[in-house]
Amino acid sequence: MKAIKRDAEATKARILLAAKKEFARRGLGGARVDEIAERAKANKRMIYHYYQSKEELFRTVLEEAYLDIRSAERKLNLDELSPTDALETLVKFTWNYYLKNPEFITLVNSENLHRARHLKSLPKLHETMRGLVDQVDNILKRGQKSGEFRSGIDATQLNITIAAIGYYYLTNRFTGSFLYERDLMDKKSLEERLAFNIDTILKLVSA
Amino acid sequence: MKAIKRDAEATKARILLAAKKEFARRGLGGARVDEIAERAKANKRMIYHYYQSKEELFRTVLEEAYLDIRSAERKLNLDELSPTDALETLVKFTWNYYLKNPEFITLVNSENLHRARHLKSLPKLHETMRGLVDQVDNILKRGQKSGEFRSGIDATQLNITIAAIGYYYLTNRFTGSFLYERDLMDKKSLEERLAFNIDTILKLVSA
DNA sequence: CATTTAATGCACTAACTAGTTACTTCTTTA
């Protein structure tokens, strides 16, 4: 039975969600602890009670973000699809995940600005990541066997490329929309980009 | 004849260079004006004398950065090369520019975190950018005519993709090296990535 | 050489920010 006025778990979760939004909006350096407290409808003291420091809170947010995207990825069950379908599904998924979770991109950018300092204390993520590369490697091998794909494609490079063509477009949507003088985020542009990305990847692997 | 102890131009330039480095290292929010002054071996008062505010200084740094990459791009004289060579040259150039000027990437990231707020007061950049897209469009048209390239390729999408496959790899080099458990920045990895990128683009356009 | 103009330096402030202290209020359980 949950308490109404006092619920540690709920408060902790509210803080985490608020932190995710604030870190995504302003980056680690730009985020304000007071702002996170206000968004979470919690007292600032509670943040330090549950998460010790701003950096530790960031670390937790980052870990959650990576675990979430990888967990969603696993649910795709790519092994059950044909190699070509599997790859197309992965490209679509990656694109849509970035689109629906824009905070993921900002968090990763922020972490890279800090030279992956926080990630380094999260060794659990290695394994999760290895799984993804193995999965893509598997698709590639199946595709080669069936004659759909050419041989000699590096799974890590392909993975990076699939992420890159979506990530870059979305992370640079503001400067991009300005410089190319078109709204990169309207419905038509987004559909066009996704189609282009699928094309890029399929042409890259095809025999 | 240049003054020795007082040289407005030199001081101004030193401040700009120092600001570029500091903004690239920490982002707009994380950069410290005192640090810029120290790096520039100038008094903080001089920064405000020449650039009015931290944001105005950032704006200037950003404008310089965009003008510099576009100016370097123009020097490639892509129109004098065969379509395939021109495209390969552009992919190589983009990659090497990012590699040698890592601050460009960080500045762009920072500007996107701020929703391209500063860029919006720099209308001059539009024209410079239009030139680039036209140039790539020209290469595409020549390639289609010669039968090397397929038709129906959007120049803006291609441009974005050429930037994306290099940019993503390099901006995420810290998280990437950690997650993929390999040093993405050692000589061999960099060469491998460039080769993969050239391959990706050429397969994308080929007839 | 004298006067003006621009460059430079020091010391300051007003606002902000991560983190803490000291306290109150609620919930659980022996």
Added chain:
DNA sequence: TAAAGAAGTAACTAGTTAGTGCATTAAATG
């Protein structure tokens, strides 16, 4: 039901940071 422990609050601190006022010094000009 009393006591202990956990959840929550408000006000504060110590340090930092962008931006300035004002005096000084060097170069330009007539």
